[in-house]
Amino acid sequence: MSTLDAPVVETRRLNRVYRSGFGVKLVPALIDLDLEIESGEVFGFLGPNGAGKTSLIKILMGLSRPTSGEVTVFGRPPRDAATKSRVGFLPESPYFYEYLTAREFLRLAARLTNVPDGEAGDRAQSLLRLVGMEDAADLQMRGYSRGMLQRIGIAQALIADPEFIVLDEPMGGLDPVGRKEFRDIIYNLRERGKTVFFSTHILSDVEMICDRVGIIIAGRLVNVGRLSEILTREVESYEVAVDGVTGKYRKAFERVGRQVIRSGETLLVTVRNEEEVDRVMAIAREAGARIQSLVPRRRTLEDHFMQYVQKQDEGVS
Ligand SMILES: Nc1ncnc2c1ncn2[C@@H]1O[C@H](COP(=O)(O)OP(=O)(O)OP(=O)(O)O)[C@@H](O)[C@H]1O
Ligand SMILES: [Mg+2]
Numbered sequence: 001m002s003t004l005d006a007p008v009v010e011t012r013r014l015n016r017v018y019r020s021g022f023g024v025k026l027v028p029a030l031i032d033l034d035l036e037i038e039s040g041e042v043f044g045f046l047g048p049n050g051a052g053k054t055s056l057i058k059i060l061m062g063l064s065r066p067t068s069g070e071v072t073v074f075g076r077p078p079r080d081a082a083t084k085s086r087v088g089f090l091p092e093s094p095y096f097y098e099y100l101t102a103r104e105f106l107r108l109a110a111r112l113t114n115v116p117d118g119e120a121g122d123r124a125q126s127l128l129r130l131v132g133m134e135d136a137a138d139l140q141m142r143g144y145s146r147g148m149l150q151r152i153g154i155a156q157a158l159i160a161d162p163e164f165i166v167l168d169e170p171m172g173g174l175d176p177v178g179r180k181e182f183r184d185i186i187y188n189l190r191e192r193g194k195t196v197f198f199s200t201h202i203l204s205d206v207e208m209i210c211d212r213v214g215i216i217i218a219g220r221l222v223n224v225g226r227l228s229e230i231l232t233r234e235v236e237s238y239e240v241a242v243d244g245v246t247g248k249y250r251k252a253f254e255r256v257g258r259q260v261i262r263s264g265e266t267l268l269v270t271v272r273n274e275e276e277v278d279r280v281m282a283i284a285r286e287a288g289a290r291i292q293s294l295v296p297r298r299r300t301l302e303d304h305f306m307q308y309v310q311k312q313d314e315g316v317s
Contacts, residue, residue: 006075008164008195009037009060014069016055016219029055031219033069037197039163042190044210045199048309052219053199054092057168060197061089073164085114088162092169094153098142102133102152105141106159113160127155130188132181146173154185165189167198171205183209203301215305217312227301236299240269240280241292249287256280266292 016030029052037043047053058064059071062078076083097105103124110120128137131151141149150173157165171179186209189196200206206213207227214224223230237258245253245267254260256279257269267289269280277294284291 006072007036008039008074009035009197010070010072010075011035011056011059012070014056014059014071015067016052016059016064017067018055028219030059030066033216033219033221035214035221035224037195039195040190040193041211042186042196042209043198044206044213045197045216046201046203046206046213046305047199047216048201050218051216053216054168055219056216057092057166057197057199060166061087085160086163088157088160088165090153090157090165090167090170092172094149094156096141096144096149096152099140101138101140102128102144102155103137105152106155109156109159115160123159123161124155127158130158130185131155147175147178150174151178154182158189162194164195164197167196169200170198171200171202179205203305207301213301215308217308222308223304230304231299231301235296236303237297238271238274238277239293239295239297240271240277241294242267242269242280242284242289243292244289245284245287249283249289252283252287253280256283270297 011033014030014033018027018029020027045053059066060073060078071078073083074086106124106127107120110123115123128134131154133151136148154170171182174182186196212226213230215222243266253267253269256276257271259270261268271277271280
């Protein structure tokens with residue numbers, strides 16, 4: 001396959017083992033990881049703390065070598081100079097020169113990534129606008145909040161107008177407004193045909209912006225897919241809220257419901273399918289109770305994620 005139509009990222013049976021405790025203990029951080037990332041997609045890399053997210057990102061950035069297995073970025077080794085020039089990167093704990101202003105820092109980042117001097121000023125200005133940091137652009141970064149630094153970190157990753165943008169926990173330190181603005185930045189990058197890979201442990205953010213999601217748990221990529229495939233849109237259960245139920249009818253609801261919970265005057269009856277909904281309705285009619293609401297419950301990414309985390313916990317114990 002030529003490098004032109006190679007996926008942006010391709011890994012095959014990638015393993016990374018760390019040695020800790022004077023090299024005595026082996027920590028497998030990535031286990032037989034197979035992954036492909038196509039041009040133009042926004043990929044969310046989701047996993048709990050210590051799952052191996054940063055370990056993979058460091059390998060993709062050429063900062064660390066795999067213990068075994070293969071990895072290419074744009075069809076080439078990650079350390080290849082030509083590859084590096086096409087990639088923008090926000091590390092997990094970026095280091096900022098705190099006596100520089102954001103504008104100076106971005107101009108420095110421009111110089112380090114070979115952006116022509118004549119373009120650096122305009123590039124910095126438009127990125128400061130993109131990340132909502134124009135007002136503080138000429139203040140020293142030592143006065144910045146964590147969220148402000150995060151925004152400058154994102155701007156820095158985009159300074160050389162890379163084709164592939166890799167962000168390790170880009171939403172750490174951002175408040176809800178910052179998160180919303182980050183999503184808009186990602187939408188903007190996608191529209192411009194960029195490929196984005198970012199790690200997070202926050203489910204809702206992935207749900208809104210990613211074309212595909214990979215779930216990594218304890219070094220294993222346990223699931224990869226389009227969100228529409230991972231999350232069945234099917235209704236998993238129904239929750240019927242019934243008011244005015246007296247003692248003897250409660251038992252009847254309990255016979256039908258998978259779960260019955262009292263909340264004040266209301267009985268919340270969870271059932272599996274429409275037929276059971278009908279039975280709940282029939283009991284309510286007979287009991288002279290009122291149906292307050294009927295809510296279909298769909299599987300969320302959270303349910304999905306928790307299912308894997310629980311499996312993992314069971315495996316360990
Ligand atoms: N340099 C290292 N030496 C030894 N063990 C390491 C090293 N770096 C990471 N690990 C271990 O490898 C595993 C994966 O760590 P990694 O930093 O990749 O996880 P992560 O998914 O990025 O976690 P977080 O969400 O906390 O950032 C963890 O068990 C971690 O303790
Ligand atoms: Mg990490």
